[in-house]
Amino acid sequence: MACIEARGLRKTFGTTIALDGVNLRVEEGRILGLIGPNGAGKTTALNAILGLTPYQGELRVLGRDPWTERDQLTRDVCFIADVAVLPRWLRVSQALDYVAGVHPRFDRAKAEGFLAKTTIRRTSKVRELSKGMVAQLHLALVMAIDAKLLVLDEPTLGLDILYRKQFYDSLLTDYFDRSRTILLTTHHVEEVQHVLTDLMFINRGRIVFDCSMEQIESRYMEVMVHPGHIAEAQALKPIHQRQLFGRTILLFDLAPDLASDQASNHVDRSQLAGLGDVRTPSIADLFVAVMGGPAGDTQGAAV
Amino acid sequence: MNTQSSAVSGSFGSQGIAPAALSVTRPMYWSVRRELWENRSIYLAPLVAAAVFLSGFLISLIGLPRKMRGLSALDPAKQHAAIEMPYDTVAALIMGIAIIVGVFYCLDALYGERRDRSILFWKSLPVSDLTTVLSKLAIPLVILPLFSFAITVATQFIMLLLSSVVLLGSGLGVGTLWTQSSFFHVSLGLLSHLLIIHGLWYAPFYGWLLVVSAGAPRAPFIWAFLPPFVICAVEKMAFNTSHFAGILLYRATGPETYTPVPGSTMMDLMPALPPMHFFSTPGLWNGLALAVGFLAAAVWLRRYRGPI
Numbered sequence: 001m002a003c004i005e006a007r008g009l010r011k012t013f014g015t016t017i018a019l020d021g022v023n024l025r026v027e028e029g030r031i032l033g034l035i036g037p038n039g040a041g042k043t044t045a046l047n048a049i050l051g052l053t054p055y056q057g058e059l060r061v062l063g064r065d066p067w068t069e070r071d072q073l074t075r076d077v078c079f080i081a082d083v084a085v086l087p088r089w090l091r092v093s094q095a096l097d098y099v100a101g102v103h104p105r106f107d108r109a110k111a112e113g114f115l116a117k118t119t120i121r122r123t124s125k126v127r128e129l130s131k132g133m134v135a136q137l138h139l140a141l142v143m144a145i146d147a148k149l150l151v152l153d154e155p156t157l158g159l160d161i162l163y164r165k166q167f168y169d170s171l172l173t174d175y176f177d178r179s180r181t182i183l184l185t186t187h188h189v190e191e192v193q194h195v196l197t198d199l200m201f202i203n204r205g206r207i208v209f210d211c212s213m214e215q216i217e218s219r220y221m222e223v224m225v226h227p228g229h230i231a232e233a234q235a236l237k238p239i240h241q242r243q244l245f246g247r248t249i250l251l252f253d254l255a256p257d258l259a260s261d262q263a264s265n266h267v268d269r270s271q272l273a274g275l276g277d278v279r280t281p282s283i284a285d286l287f288v289a290v291m292g293g294p295a296g297d298t299q300g301a302a303v
Numbered sequence: 304m305n306t307q308s309s310a311v312s313g314s315f316g317s318q319g320i321a322p323a324a325l326s327v328t329r330p331m332y333w334s335v336r337r338e339l340w341e342n343r344s345i346y347l348a349p350l351v352a353a354a355v356f357l358s359g360f361l362i363s364l365i366g367l368p369r370k371m372r373g374l375s376a377l378d379p380a381k382q383h384a385a386i387e388m389p390y391d392t393v394a395a396l397i398m399g400i401a402i403i404v405g406v407f408y409c410l411d412a413l414y415g416e417r418r419d420r421s422i423l424f425w426k427s428l429p430v431s432d433l434t435t436v437l438s439k440l441a442i443p444l445v446i447l448p449l450f451s452f453a454i455t456v457a458t459q460f461i462m463l464l465l466s467s468v469v470l471l472g473s474g475l476g477v478g479t480l481w482t483q484s485s486f487f488h489v490s491l492g493l494l495s496h497l498l499i500i501h502g503l504w505y506a507p508f509y510g511w512l513l514v515v516s517a518g519a520p521r522a523p524f525i526w527a528f529l530p531p532f533v534i535c536a537v538e539k540m541a542f543n544t545s546h547f548a549g550i551l552l553y554r555a556t557g558p559e560t561y562t563p564v565p566g567s568t569m570m571d572l573m574p575a576l577p578p579m580h581f582f583s584t585p586g587l588w589n590g591l592a593l594a595v596g597f598l599a600a601a602v603w604l605r606r607y608r609g610p611i
Contacts, residue, residue: 052426052609074429081423085610087341088419094340101333102430138424 240289334438405443510597
């Protein structure tokens with residue numbers, strides 16, 4: 001059973017189209033990154049998945065309709081909308097008591113264990129904690145819940161790099177266990193490169209890129225072209241081109257026909273390796289390439 | 304994939320019982336506790352009012368023996384009224400405080416969580432919108448009346464004890480005091496008044512405030528009080544009638560059962576058990592139906608509205 005399945009998901013606010021026919025499928029046990037520029041529809045998509053907003057089209061989360069069956073889903077689906085949403089008057093001990101009181105799948109000892117690794121005192125109120133500590137508290141609460149789907153919308157927004165790193169480390173080591181599914185959005189794409197198993201780009205309410213990380217490795221290749229081979233390399237139809245330190249870097253899609261592209265000139269790895277230094281592109285490079293249009297043409301780049 | 308799904312269905316089966324056993328009452332209980340954590344004024348305001356009143360009463364005790372001597376010349380009805388007066392006053396004071404606290408609590412209950420975005424945290428937990436709104440409605444309808452009752456009775460009891468000590472100390476008997484203050488009978492009346500009038504009769508008022516709190520884009524106070532005012536004004540202008548104002552006034556002053564009878568104190572008007580015809584007053588049931596409608600609207604609004 002797919003954890004999340006959407007077909008033709010649409011959502012409009014007045015005349016603004018937030019989601020324009022989103023199709024996506026997330027299997028159980030994946031860590032999916034939903035990346036997109038501001039206003040691309042990320043949060044709207046997450047809100048639809050969490051049953052926080054009504055929508056048109058077909059959407060199933062753990063086999064249920066998240067809008068009409070939200071009350072049944074809240075036990076299995078957990079989310080952090082933003083670290084700044086813990087109420088400021090709440091004491092740490094009260095937060096533990098409350099979640100333990102209302103959530104049947106909350107393991108209090110586990111949460112206490114996470115908190116023991118921090119400097120957060122039980123008697124503190126949320127308003128007395130630093131932003132990083134609030135994030136740690138929220139994460140400790142959420143990670144102690146045995147949920148099937150965890151949704152994180154910009155979970156590290158406003159945190160410094162140390163906290164961000166710690167956040168993803170503990171998410172992977174203390175929480176993720178292959179039977180759980182995590183869906184996250186972030187602007188710090190370079191930091192989630194090794195966290196994700198799947199990657200989706202969303203732009204203007206549509207999924208414009210959907211690929212697993214393994215596929216990216218086998219399908220995309222970046223070549224820092226030797227100066228003498230530039231014309232030759234460009235003839236192979238790179239999907240993106242940029243300059244770095246006077247060198248030309250070209251990004252190739254090794255299986256463009258998969259993306260129903262007419263130009264089915266197969267470029268193979270050995271051919272590219274002969275033109276310069278090759279490597280797997282980073283998420284950020286792919287993002288720029290996909291959002292920025294073909295071969296350095298920046299038309300339509302809504303970033 | 305196969306092993307995964309079987310592992311998942313296994314854990315689902317074993318945990319399927321726990322959520323079922325965890326009935327509606329547990330989230331409700333914790334939701335009400337949560338409200339008391341956030342809004343400490345629910346019990347602090349009446350406590351402070353009682354403490355202030357008691358300190359004033361303590362000072363007035365100096366004159367008590369003189370007053371009691373003067374009273375003995377009067378007829379029993381007047382004696383009763385004079386002795387009962389401070390006890391009535393404290394009950395009315397705490398009741399008034401409870402109403403003010405209830406009104407401001409309701410206006411903020413569903414607005415505050417949207418304003419500080421914490422609604423996203425509350426909604427991430429398995430507590431339904433209905434449970435949340437019901438727990439918030441329970442504060443003015445059940446919790447505040449019970450707190451006010453407990454605090455009022457405790458205060459009155461302390462007053463009675465202090466008066467007795469003073470009277471005994473000045474060599475006067477306490478018989479008149481204890482017979483005329485009719486403490487226990489009055490307490491029952493107070494409890495039933497609080498639960499019936501504040502809990503049932505005023506329910507549509509609090510329901511309306513919760514609807515405004517759930518829906519207002521900003522300034523819930525204005526959204527709550529301006530529309531009724533405008534309706535009254537427009538009705539007066541257009542038809543030169545004041546039916547709407549009459550309805551509001553009727554709701555605010557309570558059913559006929561409680562219209563004051565001259566010569567008796569406020570407390571005497573509160574029967575220990577409400578008369579049967581109170582429950583056959585159409586106003587009660589109309590009001591409750593309206594309150595249920597407001598409740599449904601507040602639940603609906605909380606579902607749709609996100610943080611501001």
